[in-house]
Amino acid sequence: QVQLVESGGGLVQPGGSLRLSCAATGFTFSNYAMSWYRQAPGKERELVASISSVTGTTNYAGSVRGRFTISRDNAKNMVYLQMNSLKPEDTAVYYCKRSGGEYWGQGTQVTVSS
Numbered sequence: 001q002v003q004l005v006e007s008g009g010g011l012v013q014p015g016g017s018l019r020l021s022c023a024a025t026g027f028t029f030s031n032y033a034m035s036w037y038r039q040a041p042g043k044e045r046e047l048v049a050s051i052s053s054v055t056g057t058t059n060y061a062g063s064v065r066g067r068f069t070i071s072r073d074n075a076k077n078m079v080y081l082q083m084n085s086l087k088p089e090d091t092a093v094y095y096c097k098r099s100g101g102e103y104w105g106q107g108t109q110v111t112v113s114s
Contacts, residue, residue: 002026002103004096009108012086016112020081022096022105029077030054033099036070036081038092038110045095049081053099064090086112 008020020036035050049060049070058070069082079096091112096105 002098002101004098004103004105006094006096006105006108009094009110011111011113013114014087014112016086017082017084018086018110020083020094020096020108020110022079022081024077024079024096024098027098030074034070034072034079035097035099036079037095037097038090039095039107040089040092043092048094051079083110086110088112 003025005023006020008018010018012018031053033050033052036048037045038048039045047061048064049058049068051058051070051072056072060068067083067085072079091110093107093109095107097103
């Protein structure tokens with residue numbers, strides 16, 4: 001079955017960096033686009049970034065463009081989110097999602113605070 005396991009979250013000061021990882025199993029990873037979403041307390045879940053399956057074409061939410069970078073390693077079945085210049089408003093639970101259905105990881109907490 002499809003499994004997505006996120007890691008790499010934590011507490012970081014404003015201006016700092018974190019790298020999130022998502023390990024995918026149970027499907028042919030290279031065939032699917034992957035995305036990162038986030039959900040802050042009291043807010044709806046929102047798309048942060050996505051990456052296509054073959055060409056690696058990326059898209060970003062306006063609020064993170066230029067600060068976050070999504071990437072994937074099809075040989076390792078991994079998708080990453082490099083987050084730089086973090087702001088307090090980036091605080092949220094971050095989720096990995098596979099395209100083609102409602103396949104989500106369990107989420108990893110990112111807290112940006114001094």
